[in-house]
Amino acid sequence: METVIQLAYLAAAALFIVGLRRMQSPATARRGNQLAAGGMLVAVLATLFLDDILSPWMMILGLLIGAGIGAVLARQVEMTAMPELVAVFNGFGGLASALVALAEVAQYTGGSEVLAPDTELGAGTAFTVVLSVLIGMVTCSGSFVAYGKLSGRLGGNPIDFTGMRTATLGLLGGAVFFGGVFVASAGAAAWLTTLSIVILSLSALALGVLLVVPIGGADMPVVVALLNSYSGLAAAATGFVLGNIALIVSGTLVGAAGFILTVIMCEAMNRSLVNVLTGGFGGEEGAAGAAAEAPEGRTVSETSPDDTTILTSYADQVIIVPGYGLAVAQAQHQLREMAELLEERGVTVKYAIHPVAGRMPGHMNVLLAEANVPYDKLFEMEEVNGEFAQTDVALVVGANDVVNPAAREPGNDISGMPILNVDEAETVVVMKRSLSPGYSGVDNELFYADSTKMLFGDAKESADAIVSELKALA
C-alpha cells in the first residue's frame, strides 16, 4: 500500500510536469491545467488511503469547506480582479504550508509521534520546519498586503515610516534567532520549542507586512509573482518536513515558475528586482505629484469621438495600443466591436501588445481573449514596431508608459525600457481621462506632440461612442 501511494504521488508530480509543459501553447494550455488538476486529485485521493488515519471526517469536512469557498471565489471574480485573487490564493497556500509544519511541531511537543514516517523531530527536520514556517508566513501576510494594495483597500502608496528599515532588519534577526533556538531546543525542552516557533511565526507574519508595505501598488504584480515563488518553496520545505515527494517536486516547480515570471517582468520594465523590492516606486503619490493639467505654454489638441470615427474609418491601417486603462475601463468588448466595424469598412486593424502593458504579464492578452479578439490580430512589440511609420492612426487606449518617448532619454524612471513607437504613425489618438502620468509617474511628451490628439474620457464610453458613430456611418 505504502508503495502504491508513493507511486500515486509520483504520478501526480508527473501530471503536474506534463500539465505545465502544455502551458507552452495556448492551444493545449487548458488541457494542461486540467491535467494538473487531475494530478492534484490523484495526490489527494492517494493520501486518503494512508494507514493510521485517525479522523477521516475531519479530512473530508476540510476538503468540502475549502472546495466550496474556492469554487465560489473562482466563479465570482471579475477577470480584471485576477491579480488580487491570485494574491489571495497565494496567501492561503503559504499559510497552509506553515500551518502543516506547525502541526508537526504540535504533534511533537504534545508528546505524540510526529507525522512524517519513521522520523523524530531531529535537527535536520527542525531546520526544514523553520524554513517552512518562515517562508510560509511571510508569503501569507505579504500576499494579503499585496491583495489590499491591488484591490485598493489599502492605499497604493508606498508606506514608509521612520525606523521601518530598522524594524524590518530587527524582525529578520529575531526570526533567525528564534529559528536557531527552535532547532537547538528541538530535542530538549518542549516549552522552549513551542515558544520559539510561535515567536518565529509572529515575526514572520510581521516581516511579510513590512516587506510589502513599502512597495508601490503598481509594483504589486512583481511582488505577487515573487510571493508565488515563495509559496512554492514553502510547499517544498513542508515536503522536506514530511518527507513527501509530491510536495517537493511540485513546490519546486512552482518556485521556478514564480521566479521566472518575476525575472521576466523585471527585465521588461528594465529594472532590477532589488530596485522593485526597495524602490518605493510607482505609487499614486508619483501620479499625484505630476501634472494632470497641461503645463503653462504647452498645448494639447483635443479630439472627439466623431472626429476619431472619421479619422479611423478613412484610414488604411489602424494599430490599437491597449494599456492598463483598458483593464480599468473594461472596454475590451467595445474595442473589439469597433475594430470589427472598421474592418468591415476595409481598414486593416492590428493590436500592438507591449510586454508589460497592464499590471500582469500577459494582462492584455487575457483581456482581449475575453473579448474574443482573434490571435492573428495581436502583434508583439518587435513584430509591429517597424510598422507604425506606415500606419495612419495609432489608437492608444489607456496606455501610457509603454508609449512614453521619455524612455528613449536617459535619467528618468523608465529610461531604457523598450517602447512602442506610436509617435512614428501619421496621427496618434490617445484615449484616457486626463493628462496624468501612468504607473511610473513620468510625464509623457507624446501628449503634446503635433501629431497627437487627445480623446479625453473613460475608454469604455469613448469606444462606445465611436461604435455608435461607425454604425451610423454604415
Place this chain on the structure above:
Amino acid sequence: METVIQLAYLAAAALFIVGLRRMQSPATARRGNQLAAGGMLVAVLATLFLDDILSPWMMILGLLIGAGIGAVLARQVEMTAMPELVAVFNGFGGLASALVALAEVAQYTGGSEVLAPDTELGAGTAFTVVLSVLIGMVTCSGSFVAYGKLSGRLGGNPIDFTGMRTATLGLLGGAVFFGGVFVASAGAAAWLTTLSIVILSLSALALGVLLVVPIGGADMPVVVALLNSYSGLAAAATGFVLGNIALIVSGTLVGAAGFILTVIMCEAMNRSLVNVLTGGFGGEEGAAGAAAEAPEGRTVSETSPDDTTILTSYADQVIIVPGYGLAVAQAQHQLREMAELLEERGVTVKYAIHPVAGRMPGHMNVLLAEANVPYDKLFEMEEVNGEFAQTDVALVVGANDVVNPAAREPGNDISGMPILNVDEAETVVVMKRSLSPGYSGVDNELFYADSTKMLFGDAKESADAIVSELKALA
C-alpha cells in the same frame, strides 16, 4: 564526508545537465562538453575519497590504463570513422555496467559485504542486478557487432539463417528464466546464484549478437543510437544496484538522448523503429542486386571534370548536395576549395543538407565543419528546396537516396521520405563512381533524366580535377 561525496555526485549530475543544455547551440557546445567532462572528474575524484577503500592502487592503475587507451583511440580516429568509434565506446560502457553488477554479485556470493551501503542482496537489488547485466551485456555484444559492420570487418549484409528467430526468442526466454532463478536464489543458495547470473550473462551476450546481426550495415547508425540509449539505461540500472545517484541521473539522461536520436533518425527515414530492427533492410546485397550498369534502352549522359568546370563557373547559382559518398571519398576539403574558387568568380554557392544524408544524424555538418565550410552556406532541406528551380547547377556529390525521385512514388523502400528537389535545377551533375544505388537499394531515375549529367569517379578525384581546372581558368 558521506554527505560531501553525495553533494559532489549531485554537482556532477548538475554539470552533466548544464553541459548537455549547452549542446543546444554550436557556439556553446564545446564548452558544454568540457563542463560534462568536468562533472565526470568531480564524480571520479569524489569516489576516491570514499571510506572503506581497500585497494587504491587498483583504482589508480585502472584509471590510468583506461585513460591511456581512450586517449589514443580518440586521437587517432579519422572523422569518418566516428560511428564505429562511438559503437566501440558504447560497447565498453555497457560492458562496464554489467561487470560492476557482476562484481556486486561476486562480492555477495564470496560471503563479503555487498558494495552498496547498508544493503544486502535482497530481491529488489537482485532484480536491478538482472536488468543491469542483461542490458549491459546486450549493449556490449550488440555494439561490437555494429562496429564490425560499420568498419566493414563483418559483411554489411543482413545475416539470416534458418531458425534464427527461434534462437533469439529462445535466448531471450532463457535470459528471463535465469534472471528469475537469480532473483529467487539471491537470498538462498550461493552456487545457484552464481550459476544463474553466469548463464544470464552469456545468454545476454549471445542475444546482443543475434539482435544486431540481421540488421543491414547501413542501418547501423540507428542501432548505435539505440544501443547508446541502452548503455545509459545499463548505467542507471547499475546506479539502482549501488544506490548511487550520479549513475541514475546521468544514465537516464543518456538513455533519453539515445532514444530521442533514434526516433529522429527513424522519422527522417520515414521508417518505424520496428521496421529498422526487424527489416533486414539496406544491406549491400540490395545494392548488388540492382543495376550498376544502365539497363537496356536507357542512356545516361556522361560528363567530364573539364565540362563541369565550365558549366559551374558560368553559373549564377550552384547548390552542392553532399551525401554519404562525400564521407567515403573524404572529399570535403577539395569541395570547399572548389566552392571558394567558384565564389571568387562570382558564383553563389550553397550547400543543401538533407537531414539523413550520410550515415549519422548531422554527418554532413560534421564533415563540412571539418573542412571549415562556413555555417551560413549550409541550408536545411526546407529552406533550400524552393530554390532549385532558380538554380543553374545542382552538384550532387556522393548523394543518392536523398535525391531519388522514387521517394515521391508509392510502393518502394523510400516512398514518402522527403527529398531534395535537385531535378528542378536546370542541370544536375551527379558525382559518383557508378550507377549503383545507394543505401536503400532503390534505383535512381534521376541518373537517366535529360537534365542530368553523370560525372563518374571517386568524388575526391573529380573534385581535385575541377579545382585544378578552376585554377587554370583564373
Place this chain on the structure above:
Amino acid sequence: MQNFIVFVLSAFLGNEILSKVPQTLHTPLMSGANAISGITVVGALIAAGMSGGGWSAWLGFLALVVATINVVGGFLVTDRMLQMFAQKQRSSGGAEPEGAKVK
C-alpha cells in the same frame, strides 16, 4: 539527501519547461502554478487526519481548509481564463454567429 536531489532536479526541470511559456499565457501560468503550490493540501490532509487531536489536529484542519481553497479556486479560475483562449482560437476563423455551427 535524496530529497535534496529531487529538489535540484525539479528546479532544473521547472526552469526548462517554464522558460518556454509564451508571454500570452503568463497570467494563466501564474494562477495555474499557484494552484499547483496548493499541493501542500496533501500535507494538510496528513496533519488533519493523522494527528492525535488537540492543537495539532486543529492546525491541520485550518491548513486543510485554506489549502483546498487555494487548490480548487486556483484551478477553476485558471480554467476560466484558458477557456477564453480556447474560444478565441475556435472563433478566429471568422466572426460567424453561434448559430452557424448547428448546420
Place this chain on the structure above:
Amino acid sequence: MQNFIVFVLSAFLGNEILSKVPQTLHTPLMSGANAISGITVVGALIAAGMSGGGWSAWLGFLALVVATINVVGGFLVTDRMLQMFAQKQRSSGGAEPEGAKVK
C-alpha cells in the same frame, strides 16, 4: 522508491533538454552522451577499490578499465569534433588567412 523518482525526473529533464539539440550537433551529441554514460566508472571504482579481492575485485578492475576508455575517449573525441564547429564559426566572417588575426 526515491531512486525511481530520481529516474523519472531525469527522464523528463533529458527529454526537455535533448529534444532541443539542433540536427547539426546530433553526431557530437551522440558521442558526448555516450561519454556521459561512462559515469558507470564511478561504480567500477567502487567495485575495484572496495571489494575484498578475488573475483569481485578483478571484475571491478576490468570494469574500471573499459569504463575509463569510454569516458576519456568519448569526451576527447567529442571535443575534437566540436572544436571544428568552433573553428568554423570563427572563420565564417570571411576567408581571411590566419595571419590576418595578428594585426
